[in-house]
Amino acid sequence: MKLKTTVYNEPAQDPRLARRQRKADALRRHALSPLRILLMVLALPLTTGMIALGVYLRTSDLERTEAVMHLVALAGCDAARSVGLGPMREGQLGYHKRNDPDGDGIACESSVRAATRSAVPVQAPASTQSAAPKPRAVGNAKFVRP
Known part of the structure; x- marks a missing residue:
């Protein structure tokens, strides 16, 4: 064929x-x-x-400019400061847990204030100290739990 x-x-x-x-x-x-x-x-x-x-x-529920600022803040604190966002509290525009290394609910704190807070530890009673979660540190993977 x-x-x-x-x-x-x-x-x-x-x-x-x-x-x-x-x-x-x-x-x-x-x-x-x-x-x-x-x-x-x-x-x-x-x-x-x-x-x-x-x-x-x-x-998004936010206005367009606010939504863009919120996304820029996700890139880090330097980017958040470049668009005019300062320290943000939890629930505010631009707050992301990844920008809050100490887990106190305030993201992108000034380094002097954060260093002062970490230099003076607050003593807690021994019974609550073991039950309190460990504060997050920069660089830890958030998806891994001990």
Whole structure:
């Protein structure tokens, strides 16, 4: 049994068909260009991030500027200060537990105030000291529990 194969490099009988074939080949080369494919793959995380940001801004209870500030504060205290957020209490705009290493409910405290607080430990009675949870330290994984 012989299979009929079509070779596109042969000149076609009809000039319109040949022109259409050349256009199709050029379009195929352009669409499957390695550079074009690489750019599309590299743009995928950016596209996904922009879609996620748009969904967050539309579904958030906060105003758009406040929602963006809240997301920027998630990046860290330096980023929060750069958008004008100072120390934030739990429940306020820009508060994230990851920015509250000592777990006292105030994120992005000034380093002098936090150092003073940690330098003067508060003595608790021995019975409550063992029941109290350990304060979180910077760098600990929050999802691992002892």
